[in-house]
Protein backbone atom coordinates (compact mmCIF):
# COMPACT_ATOMS: atom_id res chain seq x y z
CA UNK A 1 0.00 0.00 0.00
CA UNK A 2 2.95 2.27 0.60
CA UNK A 3 3.48 2.36 -3.12
CA UNK A 4 0.22 4.11 -3.71
CA UNK A 5 1.51 7.06 -1.77
CA UNK A 6 3.82 7.96 -4.58
CA UNK A 7 1.25 7.49 -7.21
CA UNK A 8 0.61 10.94 -8.55
CA UNK A 9 -2.97 10.07 -9.17
CA UNK A 10 -3.70 9.80 -5.51
CA UNK A 11 -3.57 12.95 -3.51
CA UNK A 12 -1.83 12.66 -0.13
CA UNK A 13 -4.96 13.61 1.69
CA UNK A 14 -6.90 10.86 0.00
CA UNK A 15 -4.18 8.44 0.79
CA UNK A 16 -4.25 9.37 4.45
CA UNK A 17 -7.99 9.09 4.71
CA UNK A 18 -8.69 6.03 2.68
CA UNK A 19 -5.66 3.95 2.02
CA UNK A 20 -3.64 4.22 5.18
CA UNK A 21 -6.31 2.72 7.45
CA UNK A 22 -6.61 -0.38 5.30
CA UNK A 23 -5.07 -3.55 6.63
CA UNK A 24 -4.33 -6.75 4.86
CA UNK A 25 -6.20 -9.24 6.95
CA UNK A 26 -5.65 -12.44 5.07
CA UNK A 27 -4.29 -13.81 1.88
CA UNK A 28 -4.52 -17.11 0.13
CA UNK A 29 -3.61 -18.45 -3.28
CA UNK A 30 -5.51 -15.95 -5.33
CA UNK A 31 -7.23 -13.54 -2.98
CA UNK A 32 -6.24 -10.80 -0.59
CA UNK A 33 -8.75 -9.89 2.06
CA UNK A 34 -8.57 -6.32 3.26
CA UNK A 35 -10.00 -5.13 6.53
CA UNK A 36 -11.69 -1.74 6.44
CA UNK A 37 -11.56 0.66 9.31
CA UNK A 38 -14.97 1.15 10.92
CA UNK A 39 -15.26 4.77 10.07
CA UNK A 40 -14.15 4.37 6.50
CA UNK A 41 -16.34 1.36 6.14
CA UNK A 42 -19.48 3.05 7.29
CA UNK A 43 -19.17 6.02 5.03
CA UNK A 44 -16.97 5.24 2.16
CA UNK A 45 -17.19 1.53 1.62
CA UNK A 46 -18.36 1.61 -1.97
CA UNK A 47 -16.23 4.66 -2.72
CA UNK A 48 -13.10 2.72 -1.84
CA UNK A 49 -14.14 -0.28 -3.83
CA UNK A 50 -14.91 1.75 -6.90
CA UNK A 51 -12.11 4.25 -6.77
CA UNK A 52 -9.19 2.32 -5.48
CA UNK A 53 -9.83 -1.29 -6.39
CA UNK A 54 -7.60 -1.27 -9.43
CA UNK A 55 -4.93 0.86 -7.77
CA UNK A 56 -4.65 -1.49 -4.84
CA UNK A 57 -4.79 -4.55 -7.00
CA UNK A 58 -2.07 -3.27 -9.29
CA UNK A 59 0.25 -2.25 -6.52
CA UNK A 60 -0.10 -5.61 -4.83
CA UNK A 61 0.73 -7.18 -8.15
CA UNK A 62 3.73 -4.89 -8.57
CA UNK A 63 5.11 -5.87 -5.17
CA UNK A 64 4.35 -9.58 -5.18
CA UNK A 65 4.46 -10.26 -8.88
CA UNK A 66 1.18 -12.10 -8.57
CA UNK A 67 -2.34 -11.19 -9.48
CA UNK A 68 -4.79 -11.38 -6.59
CA UNK A 69 -8.45 -10.58 -6.46
CA UNK A 70 -9.50 -8.32 -3.60
CA UNK A 71 -12.10 -8.77 -0.97
CA UNK A 72 -13.07 -6.14 1.59
CA UNK A 73 -14.52 -6.92 4.97
CA UNK A 74 -15.52 -4.87 7.99
CA UNK A 75 -14.73 -5.54 11.64
CA UNK A 76 -18.26 -6.82 12.08
CA UNK A 77 -17.77 -9.40 9.41
CA UNK A 78 -14.58 -10.70 10.95
CA UNK A 79 -16.15 -13.37 13.04
CA UNK A 80 -18.18 -14.93 10.26
CA UNK A 81 -15.18 -14.61 7.97
CA UNK A 82 -13.09 -16.61 10.43
CA UNK A 83 -15.73 -19.26 10.93
CA UNK A 84 -16.23 -19.65 7.25
CA UNK A 85 -12.51 -19.86 6.64
CA UNK A 86 -12.25 -22.42 9.37
CA UNK A 87 -15.02 -24.55 7.93
CA UNK A 88 -13.49 -24.24 4.53
CA UNK A 89 -10.16 -25.49 5.82
CA UNK A 90 -11.86 -28.39 7.49
CA UNK A 91 -13.62 -29.23 4.29
CA UNK A 92 -10.32 -29.21 2.44
CA UNK A 93 -8.85 -31.56 5.02
CA UNK A 94 -11.80 -33.91 4.94
CA UNK A 95 -11.67 -33.99 1.15
CA UNK A 96 -7.98 -34.79 1.26
CA UNK A 97 -8.47 -37.67 3.64
CA UNK A 98 -11.26 -38.98 1.44
CA UNK A 99 -8.66 -39.07 -1.41
CA UNK A 100 -10.38 -36.40 -3.44
CA UNK A 101 -9.05 -34.17 -6.16
CA UNK A 102 -10.12 -30.63 -5.23
CA UNK A 103 -10.73 -29.72 -8.87
CA UNK A 104 -13.21 -32.46 -9.60
CA UNK A 105 -16.49 -30.92 -8.45
CA UNK A 106 -19.99 -30.49 -9.86
CA UNK A 107 -19.09 -26.85 -10.46
CA UNK A 108 -16.40 -27.77 -12.94
CA UNK A 109 -18.34 -30.63 -14.52
CA UNK A 110 -19.95 -29.58 -17.78
CA UNK A 111 -23.33 -31.18 -18.40
CA UNK A 112 -24.43 -32.04 -21.94
CA UNK A 113 -26.74 -34.51 -23.64
CA UNK A 114 -24.03 -37.16 -23.22
CA UNK A 115 -24.10 -37.08 -19.44
CA UNK A 116 -27.15 -35.14 -18.25
CA UNK A 117 -28.93 -38.25 -17.08
CA UNK A 118 -26.03 -39.55 -15.07
CA UNK A 119 -25.20 -36.11 -13.72
CA UNK A 120 -28.75 -35.86 -12.37
CA UNK A 121 -28.43 -39.30 -10.81
CA UNK A 122 -25.10 -38.31 -9.27
CA UNK A 123 -26.60 -35.19 -7.74
CA UNK A 124 -29.55 -37.15 -6.41
CA UNK A 125 -27.38 -39.69 -4.64
CA UNK A 126 -25.09 -36.95 -3.34
CA UNK A 127 -28.05 -35.22 -1.79
CA UNK A 128 -29.77 -38.17 -0.21
CA UNK A 129 -28.77 -41.81 0.35
CA UNK A 130 -32.43 -42.80 0.42
CA UNK A 131 -32.97 -42.52 -3.25
CA UNK A 132 -33.52 -44.99 -6.03
CA UNK A 133 -30.15 -43.91 -7.30
CA UNK A 134 -28.32 -45.62 -4.50
CA UNK A 135 -26.26 -47.70 -5.13
CA UNK A 136 -25.18 -46.05 -8.32
CA UNK A 137 -23.28 -47.85 -11.04
CA UNK A 138 -21.60 -45.51 -13.54
CA UNK A 139 -20.18 -46.98 -16.71
CA UNK A 140 -18.63 -45.69 -19.90
CA UNK A 141 -15.43 -45.50 -21.91
CA UNK A 142 -12.13 -44.06 -20.80
CA UNK A 143 -11.71 -40.32 -20.37
CA UNK A 144 -15.42 -39.55 -20.35
CA UNK A 145 -15.67 -38.17 -16.83
CA UNK A 146 -16.44 -41.12 -14.55
CA UNK A 147 -13.74 -40.26 -12.04
CA UNK A 148 -14.56 -36.57 -12.15
CA UNK A 149 -18.20 -37.35 -11.44
CA UNK A 150 -17.39 -39.65 -8.54
CA UNK A 151 -15.22 -37.04 -6.88
CA UNK A 152 -17.99 -34.49 -7.41
CA UNK A 153 -20.44 -36.71 -5.57
CA UNK A 154 -17.99 -37.17 -2.72
CA UNK A 155 -17.27 -33.44 -2.40
CA UNK A 156 -20.93 -32.67 -2.41
CA UNK A 157 -21.66 -35.17 0.38
CA UNK A 158 -18.85 -33.72 2.50
CA UNK A 159 -20.21 -30.24 2.02
CA UNK A 160 -23.80 -31.07 2.81
CA UNK A 161 -23.14 -33.37 5.71
CA UNK A 162 -20.60 -32.10 8.17
CA UNK A 163 -20.07 -35.43 9.89
CA UNK A 164 -20.17 -37.68 6.83
CA UNK A 165 -17.29 -40.11 6.45
CA UNK A 166 -16.55 -40.51 2.79
CA UNK A 167 -13.98 -42.68 1.10
CA UNK A 168 -12.95 -42.75 -2.53
CA UNK A 169 -10.64 -45.54 -3.70
CA UNK A 170 -9.46 -46.82 -7.00
CA UNK A 171 -9.85 -50.54 -7.53
CA UNK A 172 -6.11 -50.78 -7.58
CA UNK A 173 -5.79 -49.25 -4.12
CA UNK A 174 -8.53 -51.49 -2.82
CA UNK A 175 -6.86 -54.59 -4.29
CA UNK A 176 -3.50 -53.61 -2.82
CA UNK A 177 -5.03 -53.10 0.59
CA UNK A 178 -6.64 -56.54 0.44
CA UNK A 179 -3.38 -58.17 -0.62
CA UNK A 180 -1.48 -56.35 2.10
CA UNK A 181 -3.97 -57.40 4.76
CA UNK A 182 -3.82 -61.02 3.64
CA UNK A 183 -0.06 -60.89 3.93
CA UNK A 184 -0.16 -59.41 7.38
CA UNK A 185 -2.76 -61.70 8.89
CA UNK A 186 -6.02 -61.69 10.76
CA UNK A 187 -5.53 -58.47 12.64
CA UNK A 188 -4.90 -56.49 9.49
CA UNK A 189 -7.91 -58.04 7.81
CA UNK A 190 -10.16 -57.04 10.68
CA UNK A 191 -8.76 -53.55 10.53
CA UNK A 192 -9.39 -53.31 6.82
CA UNK A 193 -12.93 -54.52 7.26
CA UNK A 194 -13.53 -51.94 9.94
CA UNK A 195 -12.17 -49.20 7.76
CA UNK A 196 -14.51 -49.98 4.90
CA UNK A 197 -17.63 -50.76 6.94
CA UNK A 198 -17.32 -47.70 9.08
CA UNK A 199 -18.14 -45.11 6.48
CA UNK A 200 -21.17 -43.33 5.11
CA UNK A 201 -20.23 -43.30 1.48
CA UNK A 202 -17.92 -45.55 -0.47
CA UNK A 203 -16.83 -44.79 -4.00
CA UNK A 204 -14.89 -47.44 -5.89
CA UNK A 205 -13.49 -46.45 -9.26
CA UNK A 206 -12.87 -48.79 -12.21
CA UNK A 207 -14.37 -51.90 -10.60
CA UNK A 208 -13.47 -53.92 -13.70
CA UNK A 209 -10.03 -54.38 -12.17
CA UNK A 210 -11.50 -56.10 -9.13
CA UNK A 211 -13.58 -58.53 -11.11
CA UNK A 212 -11.92 -61.91 -11.33
CA UNK A 213 -9.51 -61.29 -8.44
CA UNK A 214 -11.07 -63.80 -6.06
CA UNK A 215 -10.14 -62.51 -2.62
CA UNK A 216 -10.59 -58.88 -3.53
CA UNK A 217 -13.91 -59.63 -5.15
CA UNK A 218 -14.95 -61.49 -2.01
CA UNK A 219 -13.93 -58.61 0.24
CA UNK A 220 -15.71 -56.17 -2.00
CA UNK A 221 -18.85 -58.29 -1.96
CA UNK A 222 -19.03 -58.26 1.83
CA UNK A 223 -18.26 -54.58 2.05
CA UNK A 224 -20.95 -53.87 -0.50
CA UNK A 225 -23.51 -55.97 1.39
CA UNK A 226 -22.80 -54.40 4.75
CA UNK A 227 -22.94 -50.86 3.49
CA UNK A 228 -25.99 -51.60 1.40
CA UNK A 229 -27.87 -53.07 4.32
CA UNK A 230 -26.93 -50.11 6.48
CA UNK A 231 -28.39 -47.79 3.84
CA UNK A 232 -25.06 -46.16 3.05
CA UNK A 233 -24.13 -44.70 -0.27
CA UNK A 234 -22.22 -46.88 -2.70
CA UNK A 235 -21.01 -45.51 -5.99
CA UNK A 236 -19.17 -47.72 -8.43
CA UNK A 237 -17.67 -46.99 -11.80
CA UNK A 238 -16.66 -49.33 -14.55
CA UNK A 239 -15.64 -49.28 -18.17
CA UNK A 240 -18.56 -51.56 -19.07
CA UNK A 241 -21.99 -52.56 -17.79
CA UNK A 242 -22.14 -55.56 -15.40
CA UNK A 243 -23.74 -57.77 -18.04
CA UNK A 244 -20.53 -57.54 -20.06
CA UNK A 245 -18.35 -58.98 -17.32
CA UNK A 246 -17.52 -62.54 -18.18
CA UNK A 247 -15.99 -64.18 -15.15
CA UNK A 248 -17.99 -62.46 -12.48
CA UNK A 249 -19.80 -64.36 -9.79
CA UNK A 250 -23.56 -64.31 -10.14
CA UNK A 251 -24.10 -63.06 -6.62
CA UNK A 252 -22.06 -59.95 -7.40
CA UNK A 253 -23.77 -59.40 -10.69
CA UNK A 254 -27.12 -59.56 -8.99
CA UNK A 255 -25.87 -57.17 -6.29
CA UNK A 256 -25.10 -54.61 -8.96
CA UNK A 257 -28.58 -55.18 -10.24
CA UNK A 258 -29.93 -53.78 -6.96
CA UNK A 259 -28.73 -50.37 -7.85
CA UNK A 260 -29.17 -48.00 -10.69
CA UNK A 261 -27.07 -48.05 -13.76
CA UNK A 262 -26.31 -45.10 -15.91
CA UNK A 263 -24.04 -44.69 -18.87
CA UNK A 264 -21.75 -41.81 -19.64
CA UNK A 265 -21.31 -41.17 -23.36
CA UNK A 266 -18.81 -39.26 -25.48
CA UNK A 267 -19.59 -35.54 -25.70
CA UNK A 268 -20.96 -33.94 -28.87
CA UNK A 269 -19.34 -30.92 -30.51
CA UNK A 270 -21.23 -28.33 -28.45
CA UNK A 271 -20.37 -30.04 -25.19
CA UNK A 272 -16.72 -30.28 -26.23
CA UNK A 273 -16.75 -26.55 -26.90
CA UNK A 274 -18.41 -25.90 -23.55
CA UNK A 275 -15.79 -28.01 -21.76
CA UNK A 276 -12.97 -26.11 -23.44
CA UNK A 277 -14.55 -22.78 -22.59
CA UNK A 278 -15.01 -23.82 -18.99
CA UNK A 279 -11.34 -24.78 -18.87
CA UNK A 280 -10.28 -21.38 -20.22
CA UNK A 281 -12.49 -19.66 -17.70
CA UNK A 282 -11.12 -21.67 -14.78
CA UNK A 283 -7.52 -21.11 -15.81
CA UNK A 284 -7.87 -17.55 -17.05
CA UNK A 285 -6.65 -18.55 -20.47
CA UNK A 286 -7.67 -16.66 -23.56
CA UNK A 287 -8.03 -18.87 -26.59
CA UNK A 288 -10.02 -17.60 -29.54
CA UNK A 289 -13.19 -19.36 -30.62
CA UNK A 290 -11.39 -20.25 -33.82
CA UNK A 291 -8.80 -22.24 -31.89
CA UNK A 292 -11.35 -23.84 -29.58
CA UNK A 293 -13.38 -24.81 -32.61
CA UNK A 294 -10.30 -26.35 -34.20
CA UNK A 295 -9.64 -28.43 -31.10
CA UNK A 296 -13.29 -29.39 -30.53
CA UNK A 297 -13.76 -30.40 -34.15
CA UNK A 298 -10.63 -32.48 -34.44
CA UNK A 299 -10.31 -34.06 -31.02
CA UNK A 300 -13.49 -35.98 -30.54
CA UNK A 301 -12.47 -39.26 -28.98
CA UNK A 302 -12.76 -38.39 -25.31
CA UNK A 303 -12.41 -35.57 -22.81
CA UNK A 304 -9.00 -36.55 -21.56
CA UNK A 305 -7.64 -36.18 -25.09
CA UNK A 306 -9.53 -32.93 -25.45
CA UNK A 307 -7.83 -31.60 -22.32
CA UNK A 308 -4.50 -32.90 -23.53
CA UNK A 309 -4.89 -30.91 -26.74
CA UNK A 310 -5.91 -27.82 -24.82
CA UNK A 311 -2.87 -28.11 -22.56
CA UNK A 312 -0.52 -28.53 -25.49
CA UNK A 313 -1.81 -25.37 -27.13
CA UNK A 314 -1.59 -23.25 -23.99
CA UNK A 315 1.85 -24.62 -23.16
CA UNK A 316 3.27 -24.02 -26.62
CA UNK A 317 1.76 -20.57 -26.72
CA UNK A 318 3.49 -19.66 -23.45
CA UNK A 319 6.74 -20.95 -24.85
CA UNK A 320 6.58 -19.04 -28.09
CA UNK A 321 4.69 -15.95 -27.15
CA UNK A 322 4.64 -15.00 -23.55
CA UNK A 323 2.37 -12.03 -23.85
CA UNK A 324 0.23 -12.47 -26.89
CA UNK A 325 -2.75 -14.62 -27.56
CA UNK A 326 -2.33 -17.92 -29.31
CA UNK A 327 -2.98 -18.01 -33.02
CA UNK A 328 -4.56 -20.78 -34.99
CA UNK A 329 -1.15 -21.57 -36.46
CA UNK A 330 0.32 -22.10 -33.04
CA UNK A 331 -2.59 -24.35 -32.19
CA UNK A 332 -2.17 -26.35 -35.39
CA UNK A 333 1.50 -26.66 -34.76
CA UNK A 334 1.00 -27.76 -31.16
CA UNK A 335 -1.51 -30.39 -32.20
CA UNK A 336 0.12 -31.79 -35.28
CA UNK A 337 1.03 -34.99 -33.46
CA UNK A 338 -2.44 -35.41 -32.06
CA UNK A 339 -4.52 -34.34 -34.98
CA UNK A 340 -3.73 -35.93 -38.27
CA UNK A 341 -5.50 -33.77 -40.82
CA UNK A 342 -5.14 -36.51 -43.43
CA UNK A 343 -7.50 -38.67 -41.47
CA UNK A 344 -10.19 -36.38 -42.70
CA UNK A 345 -8.74 -36.33 -46.20
CA UNK A 346 -10.52 -38.88 -48.25
CA UNK A 347 -8.11 -41.28 -49.87
CA UNK A 348 -8.44 -40.92 -53.63
CA UNK A 349 -7.51 -43.10 -56.58
CA UNK A 350 -4.98 -40.45 -57.58
CA UNK A 351 -3.25 -40.50 -54.23
CA UNK A 352 -3.03 -44.28 -54.36
CA UNK A 353 -1.54 -44.27 -57.86
CA UNK A 354 0.86 -41.60 -56.74
CA UNK A 355 2.15 -43.53 -53.73
CA UNK A 356 2.30 -46.89 -55.52
CA UNK A 357 4.23 -45.33 -58.40
CA UNK A 358 6.81 -43.72 -56.19
CA UNK A 359 7.10 -46.83 -54.04
CA UNK A 360 8.07 -48.88 -57.11
CA UNK A 361 10.08 -46.05 -58.59
CA UNK A 362 7.82 -45.81 -61.60
CA UNK A 363 6.19 -42.80 -63.12
CA UNK A 364 2.46 -42.25 -62.92
CA UNK A 365 2.34 -42.54 -66.69
CA UNK A 366 3.94 -45.95 -66.54
CA UNK A 367 1.41 -47.17 -64.00
CA UNK A 368 -1.39 -45.94 -66.20
CA UNK A 369 0.13 -47.23 -69.43
CA UNK A 370 -0.54 -50.42 -71.34
CA UNK A 371 2.92 -51.76 -70.55
CA UNK A 372 2.52 -55.41 -69.62
CA UNK A 373 5.98 -56.24 -68.36
CA UNK A 374 5.62 -57.59 -64.85
CA UNK A 375 7.68 -54.87 -63.14
CA UNK A 376 5.00 -52.40 -64.22
CA UNK A 377 1.93 -54.63 -64.44
CA UNK A 378 2.26 -55.98 -60.90
CA UNK A 379 2.43 -52.57 -59.18
CA UNK A 380 -0.53 -51.57 -61.35
CA UNK A 381 -2.49 -54.52 -60.00
CA UNK A 382 -1.53 -53.54 -56.48
CA UNK A 383 -2.89 -50.07 -57.19
CA UNK A 384 -6.14 -51.62 -58.45
CA UNK A 385 -6.45 -53.74 -55.35
CA UNK A 386 -5.79 -50.81 -53.01
CA UNK A 387 -8.25 -48.58 -54.87
CA UNK A 388 -10.92 -51.18 -54.29
CA UNK A 389 -9.96 -51.58 -50.63
CA UNK A 390 -9.44 -47.98 -49.66
CA UNK A 391 -11.91 -46.01 -51.73
CA UNK A 392 -15.61 -46.32 -52.46
CA UNK A 393 -14.89 -45.95 -56.20
CA UNK A 394 -16.54 -48.29 -58.68
CA UNK A 395 -14.52 -50.59 -60.96
CA UNK A 396 -15.45 -48.35 -63.85
CA UNK A 397 -14.01 -45.28 -62.16
CA UNK A 398 -10.82 -47.12 -61.25
CA UNK A 399 -10.52 -48.36 -64.82
CA UNK A 400 -10.91 -44.85 -66.18
CA UNK A 401 -8.19 -43.46 -63.92
CA UNK A 402 -5.80 -46.24 -64.80
CA UNK A 403 -6.34 -45.75 -68.51
CA UNK A 404 -8.16 -49.02 -69.01
CA UNK A 405 -11.16 -49.30 -71.27
CA UNK A 406 -12.66 -52.26 -69.54
CA UNK A 407 -13.41 -52.79 -65.89
CA UNK A 408 -12.84 -56.54 -66.23
CA UNK A 409 -9.11 -55.76 -66.36
CA UNK A 410 -9.47 -54.17 -62.95
CA UNK A 411 -11.42 -57.12 -61.63
CA UNK A 412 -8.73 -59.41 -62.91
CA UNK A 413 -6.01 -57.32 -61.22
CA UNK A 414 -7.79 -57.33 -57.90
CA UNK A 415 -8.32 -61.08 -58.11
CA UNK A 416 -4.65 -61.63 -58.83
CA UNK A 417 -3.59 -59.81 -55.66
CA UNK A 418 -6.26 -61.58 -53.61
CA UNK A 419 -5.05 -64.93 -54.83
CA UNK A 420 -1.44 -64.06 -54.12
CA UNK A 421 -2.40 -63.02 -50.60
CA UNK A 422 -4.30 -66.24 -50.11
CA UNK A 423 -1.38 -68.34 -51.37
CA UNK A 424 1.03 -66.45 -49.20
CA UNK A 425 -1.13 -67.06 -46.17
CA UNK A 426 -1.21 -70.78 -46.85
CA UNK A 427 2.57 -70.78 -47.12
CA UNK A 428 2.77 -68.94 -43.81
CA UNK A 429 4.46 -65.98 -45.40
CA UNK A 430 3.59 -62.33 -45.30
CA UNK A 431 5.81 -60.46 -47.73
CA UNK A 432 3.00 -59.13 -49.88
CA UNK A 433 0.69 -58.31 -47.02
CA UNK A 434 3.50 -56.44 -45.29
CA UNK A 435 4.18 -54.53 -48.47
CA UNK A 436 0.52 -53.60 -48.75
CA UNK A 437 0.55 -52.43 -45.16
CA UNK A 438 3.52 -50.20 -45.77
CA UNK A 439 1.98 -48.67 -48.87
CA UNK A 440 -1.36 -48.18 -47.12
CA UNK A 441 0.37 -46.34 -44.30
CA UNK A 442 2.10 -44.11 -46.82
CA UNK A 443 -1.19 -43.39 -48.52
CA UNK A 444 -2.97 -42.43 -45.33
CA UNK A 445 -0.19 -40.36 -43.79
Ligand code: ADP
Pocket residue numbers: 104108109110111115140141142143144145146147148149275278303304307
Ligand atom coordinates in the same frame (compact mmCIF):
# COMPACT_ATOMS: atom_id res chain seq x y z
P1 ADP B 1 -12.71 -41.38 -16.75
O1 ADP B 1 -12.61 -41.60 -15.28
O2 ADP B 1 -14.08 -41.68 -17.31
O3 ADP B 1 -11.64 -42.08 -17.53
P2 ADP B 1 -12.03 -38.68 -16.03
O4 ADP B 1 -13.08 -38.42 -15.01
O5 ADP B 1 -10.67 -38.97 -15.54
O6 ADP B 1 -12.51 -39.83 -17.04
O7 ADP B 1 -12.02 -37.44 -17.05
C1 ADP B 1 -10.91 -37.13 -17.87
C2 ADP B 1 -10.66 -35.65 -17.84
O8 ADP B 1 -11.72 -34.96 -18.47
C3 ADP B 1 -10.56 -35.10 -16.43
O9 ADP B 1 -9.55 -34.15 -16.36
C4 ADP B 1 -11.91 -34.46 -16.20
O10 ADP B 1 -11.82 -33.35 -15.35
C5 ADP B 1 -12.33 -34.04 -17.60
N1 ADP B 1 -13.78 -34.12 -17.76
C6 ADP B 1 -14.49 -35.23 -17.99
N2 ADP B 1 -15.80 -34.96 -18.11
C7 ADP B 1 -15.92 -33.62 -17.94
C8 ADP B 1 -17.04 -32.71 -17.98
N3 ADP B 1 -18.28 -33.15 -18.22
N4 ADP B 1 -16.78 -31.41 -17.77
C9 ADP B 1 -15.53 -30.97 -17.56
N5 ADP B 1 -14.44 -31.76 -17.53
C10 ADP B 1 -14.63 -33.08 -17.72
Ligand code: MG
Pocket residue numbers: 146147148205206
Ligand atom coordinates in the same frame (compact mmCIF):
# COMPACT_ATOMS: atom_id res chain seq x y z
MG1 MG C 1 -11.30 -42.79 -14.24
